[in-house]
Amino acid sequence: MNEENIWGKFTFMDAISQSQRKLSHDIKLRTLKVINVLLMTAVFAAVWYFFLQSRIASPFYNKGNWLVIFIYLLLYAILGRTYDAFLVSYNRISDMVYSQCLAALIANFLLYIVTWLLEKHLPNVLLFLMIFGAQILIAVLWSTLAHRWYFKTFPPKRTFIVWDMRKGMTDLIHEYGMNQKFNVVGNCRASECIDHLDCLDGMEAVFLTGVHSHDRNVIIKYCVEHHIASFIIPRIGDVMMSGAKRMHMFHLPILRLERYRPTPEYLFFKRLFDIVFALIGLVITSPVILVVSILIKKYDGGPVFYRQCRLTKDGKEFDVLKFRSMRVDAEKDGVARLSTGDADPRITPIGRSIRKVRIDELPQFINILKGDMSFVGPRPERPEIAKQYEEDLPEFRLRLQAKCGLTGYAQVFGKYNTTPYDKLQLDLMYIANPSLVQDLRIIFATIKILFMKESTEGVAEGQTTAEAGKPEIEESVGQESERKTV
Structure with a gap:
């Protein structure tokens, strides 16, 4: 070419x-x-x-x-x-x-x-x-x-979809009511698009979903030159690269990428913020905490709080504290499983109500004061569920670079049942660019999703994790091999 x-x-x-x-x-x-x-x-x-x-x-x-x-x-x-x-x-x-x-x-x-x-x-x-x-x-x-x-x-943009690892973008456009914005007129594999770039002529938007870096670079260069808007669903390596530091060495532009290492100033003010606002949060919500505690105890006489082992920075285990929203015998079979949402028979009537507005998370102010968690960070997973995810997606452990949080990027822009692959990418977006401004933005954005039902949508009945709902993948996401370029 x-x-x-x-x-x-x-x-x-x-x-x-x-x-x-x-x-x-x-x-x-x-x-x-x-x-x-x-x-x-x-x-x-x-x-x-x-x-x-x-x-x-x-x-x-x-x-x-x-x-x-x-x-x-x-x-x-x-x-x-x-x-x-x-x-x-x-x-x-x-x-x-x-x-x-x-x-x-x-x-x-x-x-x-x-x-x-x-x-x-x-x-x-x-x-x-x-x-x-x-x-x-x-x-x-x-x-x-x-x-x-x-x-x-502005009529709908003539849109073309180029895919490799994952398909289904057309269905997502329909599902989220974006037909008025994007009129999908065609789609093909990345390899076919590379051989016939003129298939993009006349398009106003192109979606690239899971496309390898070499093919993606050729396509986006063509799109930029021809004033075609590109919407790229990245791969894990792409998200990690977004946090690379720009520098110059040997008279060359260089990108430096390393493990999550925020500045001491950021960590100091982040911890200070956690302590101050966790204390304020406990004081302000104390009447709610008291009422909910009484209701839970009165319902079935069981314990008010629920302790569960979770993972935080560098794989350290700790007990997360929550209001108990399920029956005491919810996991009597010993199997760790995610909730299926409102239809989950294990959830009590009181638990269903407090889950809708995240009141069950209020006791985690205590975890934040202890230093086990932060206000903002990747949500902590259970060791058993994380192990299942890592069997197909070894990179899932990269979420453990930062301390876990009460809320996070994946909670604001994803759902409870967001797939492990996409949850990892969302969390890596946060880890790649740590800043107090980003933390504050996520905290304010969390307020928006408190009353949005779809953000608490559970996994399908019969599933124990969110893995079965992952997007269609053409090859193993745990072994992302890049094509060799000449």
């Missing part, structure tokens, strides 16, 4: 035309998002000016009022971005409404605290409920109109 076959069909004028269309597309979308932020902030600003600022003992001058309003705008914009509240092109209307309302609710709560401190007594909560009510209407109206406008203005 020569360079002319790859680059020769795309003219300079084509590139200019597509760049201009892309720029116009981005400007329209950004304008739409700015309108949303301004509308949400305008509701707060109106109530602040007419009802709140006059009640403060030392009234602000005009600049002070603008500062409070700007703080609200900034909070809502950051939270909205954290919850993907403005992704018109990828989210359903209901997802955008939920995310915007959650961002507005948290911003309102924080400004309620600020107002309380300024007034030196509790503000009228009805005013903030009025703000939130108006914002719900704005969220519904904006999301509906923005969604309709976007898909009327």
